[in-house]
Amino acid sequence: MSRYLTPSKIGLLALVALYCDSAVPNRAIIPTLSFVTSQLAPSTSLSADITPNKPESAASIENFTKLTANQISNVPGRSLLDLFLKKLWAIDSLDALHGFFHGLNSYLVSSSDQARDEVEIPSHRLLLSRVSPFGIFVRRAQLEFIRMQFHDTVHLWISFLAFRSPTEAVWRKRNPTVSNNPADANLHGLDLASNDRLKHLCYGSSIYNEDEQEKPSSEDVERVLEYHLDRLQRLGNRIPQDMKDKFSTTLSPSASTSNLVHFVSFFDAWRAGDYTGAFESLHRYFDYTTQTRDKSYYQYALLHMAILQADFGCFSEAIAAMNETIATARENQDVSCLNFSLSWLNHLSKAYPMEMKRAGYIAMVGSEKEGFDFLKSKAIETKTWNLLSSTLLSQTKLTLAAGDGIPEALEHLYQSSHLNMTHHINSNVGTQLLLQSSVYGRLGLTYLADAYCEILMDSYATTSPVEDAVRASCRRAYTATQSGMYEEATVFMGKVNPTLHRTLKLHQYHTSFSKLLRLKLDLRRRNFPAARYSLHQLESGASSEPELDFQTDLLEIQFLQAAGSFSAAFDKIEDSNHELRCENADVHQHIHLLVLKCLLLSRVGKPIRGFTMALRAAAVSYRAKLLPALWESVGAMANILSSLCEYGVARRLLDAVIPQALGGKDAALCAQLYLWQADALAGLAGQEAHGSNGQAALLSEAEGYIDRADYYFTKIQDIRGECDTLGKKATIARKRGDLKLAQDWAERYVTLYQEQFEHDPKGAVEFR
Structure with a gap:
């Protein structure tokens, strides 16, 4: 060569x-x-x-x-x-x-x-x-x-x-x-x-030797290696197999091997989940580099070592390597490496707080806001705009998790967006779009949140990290599942091409998310054997994503309630709430657990104990502008008020939130709110004189809300909800004196019960 x-x-x-x-x-x-x-x-x-x-x-x-x-x-x-x-x-x-x-x-x-x-x-x-x-x-x-x-x-x-x-x-x-x-x-x-x-x-045999094809020079090979190394670092892509074969053919044993070959091999093995191979390639790369007595990049060896250790769950080793990185960067006066190390360490402490505490990590002195202000000032001094944009995005995540307000989060997002466009920082655009989707999702603007994920997949999928594209596809699939569009959810999950990322971590995330959607559908269809199997797979899976872990806990609580294990469900809520407090988790997750707890207390006949929880959840949701959580909290309050015979107040509360909830595209929440409104109207009808026009009007209005709830329950294939609506329709018909109609609703209830509870559902949708 x-x-x-x-x-x-x-x-x-x-x-x-x-x-x-x-x-x-x-x-x-x-x-x-x-x-x-x-x-x-x-x-x-x-x-x-x-x-x-x-x-x-x-x-x-x-x-x-x-x-x-x-x-x-x-x-x-x-x-x-x-x-x-x-x-x-x-x-x-x-x-x-x-x-x-x-x-x-x-x-x-x-x-x-x-x-x-x-x-x-x-x-x-x-x-x-x-x-x-x-x-x-x-x-x-x-x-x-x-x-x-x-x-x-x-x-x-x-x-x-x-x-x-x-x-x-x-x-x-x-x-x-x-x-x-x-x-x-x-x-x-x-x-x-x-x-x-x-x-x-x-x-040779011919003056034009056909075997003597043009081979690339060493410089051409290094340019190709730098290109693939950039994609490995910035996008998370692995090298295709055909490109590996070409490299192995070009880089013959007699040719001088570039040190970038070992670095590319390190990233490729890391993305593939090959812990031993990644360590070996990393040591080879920096052993090759130190032969030239150039130790100016020694801190980057330690930095990659720390990130590699953390990615494989070795947090104590990662902290030791990162502390050595910070010390070496200070000694070599490498401000860029120092700032990135501090930013990454702060991110790790937020993503895995319990693991970092067990590993002996002590957070930065002062509040997290002061830490971000320090990183931003240093990034501005050194003009490292990529770090400044990443810090603003991290500050957005902190603002959303603490519930400090949507305007402040949007301000950080717009500042990061300005930096990304001005300085062509394409690697942060995917994360920025995902955070914007999260912000609008918290405001209840589900259509706009889904649109940002669609923009990422259609316009920035090739310039954003593969992880962002996978998360956008999974988020769109989750939104489609909330609306009962399971076929579309399957299409969105199928758009994640396994040959695109070929990384173990993303494969585990995609597989776990598919099982999560499958578990949600099995619970709605009351297919308990399949739900138990999916839940066991999720609990024993290799995914270490806190978001997936929390969603798994929520579905486990729903499974225990559906199976009638109310004590076990209450203990699971308490355990999850304790873990969230220790991890200083997102306020949105705390509100979800509060609402689940008050609904569970109402279901077991102790609604008064859950009223304070629902009121606190509604207050926190309103302050943090978490509108879907606010609608659910207000609905829980109305349900508790109806159980206390305060039907008029419950009706006014539900009238205020139902129109807003309809724009959220959460079919399960809309169906439940309609059902609670029907309960409130039925309670008001019970206070009217028997056979009066007022009672008939209220019962007719209640039946209309039951029909709307039944539409949404049928759309998401929630068998328990459909049975509840049939039972309430039979009760209203009996109240009117129409025994034949009541008998028809009761027979449909029994038929649906026998079809779904005694036999496995047919035509199940597979989330692949």
Whole structure:
């Protein structure tokens, strides 16, 4: 493998020479220079905010032919292709190849301390400045050719012959007087046979050895490695298998291996969940780096080590490595690494508070707000806008979790969005859109929240981390499940292509989320054996996401209530509430548990004990602007008031929240609110005189609300809710004196009960 030179670069040098000789016409100057520049443009540094473009593959001879075929040169009667082929076929021996590179010096402006060779330079020739992009390319090509060993030079020559061979027919057609062996002038006049031993030793069985294909140079391989390394770090993608095969073929054992190969292998093994392989590759990379006695990046070795330990659940080792990273970054005065380490440590303490406390982590001195203010000030001082944007997003998460208010969260989001657009920080756009979706979801604007997830998947999926795209798909599937659109939820989950991420962590998240949706559907269909199996899988699964753990706890509480284990459900609520208090969890989760607790107390005949909890949940929801939680809390209060015979107050509360809840697209909540409203109206009807018009009107209105509740229960396939609506309809019909209609509703109740409780449901939707 050559260090820099390839046959395609010789073709680029020929194009540069034609341009300097004023042979390129005016209309072909821009396409020619653009073609050369696209092949020579260096990759963007990995530390930059701008995403590097995908490196171009080496140009083939067909690309050069297509560029020059239809261009008329400045030489009369000759096309640009004729002049280009003349340049290439003028290199008719290995000695001519040396002469070609030696003659490139005549295209450069002579330096002040270097005398020009005695070769006469044509007056029409354009000389390249030594510091211009083309001048640097020509100088480096000369230097790399001089440094090449003889073995590599011969390989370059033979590869050049194979690169040039497709144009032999065109060259012979336009130059009929050429020799029979135009490829190598040394063979001309020797009259060698096709199977001559000398020819076979020099070029193999054919002068154009088909096995001698153009191989990329070491620099080209490093550019490709940097591109894939950027995608591994920024997007979380793993290298496709076909690309791995190409790398293994290109990087032969005899070739000099770049240290980036070990770094790419580290990230690939890390994303695949290969703990041992990731450690081995990381040690190889930094052992290779320290051989050059360059220890300026030692803190980054410790940083990656800490992140790797935390990702595999070794938090004590991660804290030790991160503390060493902070100390080393301070010693080397690497402010960027120091700020990122502090930001990551603070994020870890929020994501896994219990694990970090058990590992002996002590949070930063002062409040979390002061810590974020410190990180933002340091990011502004060092102009690390990526860190500033990430800190603002982390501050948004803290604001939402603490319930400090939606306006402050939106302010941080808009500031981060401005930084992302101004400084082209594409890696943070996905997280920003997900947080905006969360904010609007808390405001009850479910349609707008779903729209932001759709924007992420349609417009920013290729520039955002794969984890954000997976979370957006799962969130859309969860929203569809809340509305009873299980087929659409299956489509959204199916859009997560396993070949896209190929990472163990995301695979576990996607699998756990699919089982979560499956468990929700089984509970609604009263399929207890399947629900018990799904719950067991979720509890024993490998997912370490706090969000999924909380949703699993909620569904377990619902399962215990549906099975009649009220004591076990109450104990589970208390345990979950204790864990949330220890973890200083999201206020939204606390409100959910409060509402579940008060509803459980109301269900077991102790509604008065749950009234204070419902009132507190409603107050906190109103202060934090958590509107879906507020609607559920107010509904729980109305249910408790109805059990205390305060039907009028319950009716007014439900009249206030039902219209807003309908826009939230939560079919289960809407159905329950309608059912509670029907209970309140039925209670008011019971206070009217028997047979009066007022009682009939209230019963008719209550039956209308029951029909609406039944519509939503049927939509989400909630068998328990459908049975409740049928039972209430039978009760109202009996109250009116219509015993035949009451008997019909009772028979439908029994039929539905037998179909769903005694047999497994048919046509189950699979969330894959």
